[in-house]
Amino acid sequence: MLSKKTQYAFKALMYLSQQKDNGPILIAEISRKKKIPLKFLENILLEMKKEGILESKKGKGGGYFLAREASDIVLADVMRLIEGPISLLPCVSLHFYKKCDNCNEKECGLRDTLIEVRDANLAILEHKTVQDLT
Structure with a gap:
């Protein structure tokens, strides 16, 4: 069974993939739109950033975005990162x-x-x- 953490990771990745033309997305927006607890989401996105799945931009117009194309982010890799x-x-x-x-x-x-x-x-x-x- 997938943990909530992994489910949230996939929800966030899907949202970022759908919003890729809108530039970086704030954590608060992802949290609100996908109904993911903010603090929990921060940790998940940070893990994916450290692994090179996501990138972030600080300051005005900042937020998270995919580090590579959605077609290059393999589900097994995300699961191993989050789940083990x-x-x-x-x-x-x-x-x-x-x-x-x-x-x-x-x-x-x-x-x-x-x-x-x-x-x-x-x-x-x-x-x-x-x-x-x-």
Whole structure:
């Protein structure tokens, strides 16, 4: 299940994508239009800025805007940034692998099944972008 934080990140990205011709957008506007708590949104946008998904401009006419085209912002990358691993178990994660406690990976049927789930999810999420959401 996607956390509220990730849902808000996608809502903000979709809004910024739709407003891209209007220049930088104030956090307060995004918060108001998308009904996202302001303080929570500030942290989310800052994380995405640090990762190079967003840029910001200070001063009059300032705000946030997409650092690259919406068609270049992959959903899996945003999810990993905000959520962490996409996989349901750490032992099947591609980017955040960690061996499960008390588990023999070679004999674990759950692991095998969740690898299939991970791969099915990634087949979609790594090929969809913010542009596809708008």
